[in-house]
């Protein structure tokens with residue numbers, strides 16, 4: 001006989017990621033989506049690997065103590081400096097993580113950069129930098145981790161794209177940013193299709209207007225105008241984006257792969 005819904009639900013833990021080893025990129029700043037995700041994952045019992053371009057000992061100890069203070073318990077966490085533009089940097093970081101924790105269960109890729117420029121002002125250097133971090137970097141870190149996932153025939157990837165990748169850039173993020181994020185959406189779908197038979201899931205989140213340093217470039221007037229156009233009439237919190245990551249990283253979304261999840265206050269309903 002089939003399991004009833006309540007029987008199924010008893011399988012779910014209160015801690016959705018208990019003892020799961022989760023790699024989170026782009027979490028060096030306490031204001032970032034990556035940090036918010038790391039904190040929520042720690043609440044749910046995850047062991048954390050934090051990768052960031054600017055990681056150093058001081059940031060590592062600040063992150064660790066901030067998480068532990070916020071959640072009121074010890075957390076198993078390692079922080080590694082890693083430039084996701086560089087494939088061998090990614091391979092080394094993943095090897096170090098596996099050496100430390102024995103395995104990896106999940107990747108949430110939040111590392112990214114944004115630049116707001118009109119098409120005609122974007123030079124080749126700007127274009128290459130945005131593409132290298134956002135698209136090639138996502139490819140590199142996914143590839144490094146997929147080698148581990150393919151061997152264990154299990155794993156979950158959550159990539160961060162953007163509303164700009166769905167609708168085109170213009171406000172926060174130029175055409176190069178939008179194109180890089182469109183690439184992240186396609187890349188994630190390709191990973192989902194290719195690796196589903198190996199029990200590996202991959203999904204992409206398209207955020208918009210989440211309160212991090214990425215919004216610092218907007219004037220108050222620009223921000224007010226944008227907020228007026230958001231159906232929920234406010235910007236989003238990193239904790240709300242983290243909730244979407246938790247859903248996609250955990251067994252709660254066990255039958256979801258290749259999906260694009262909008263976290264945008266209703267600014268793009270399609």
Ligand SMILES: NC(=O)c1ccc[n+]([C@@H]2O[C@H](COP(=O)([O-])OP(=O)(O)OC[C@H]3O[C@@H](n4cnc5c(N)ncnc54)[C@H](O)[C@@H]3O)[C@@H](O)[C@H]2O)c1
Nearest residue numbers: 026028032033052053083084111112162207209210212214
């Ligand atoms: N904040 C928003 O409203 C918003 C909207 C749409 C998409 N996003 C996407 O969400 C993700 C997180 O954004 P955020 O607002 O938290 O940004 P953030 O700037 O606060 O954090 C990004 C982190 O990525 C790191 N990073 C940059 N280049 C790197 C590299 N080469 N290798 C490793 N790490 C690198 C930075 O050091 C930083 O810590 C990004 O991919 C961004 O494009 C954010």
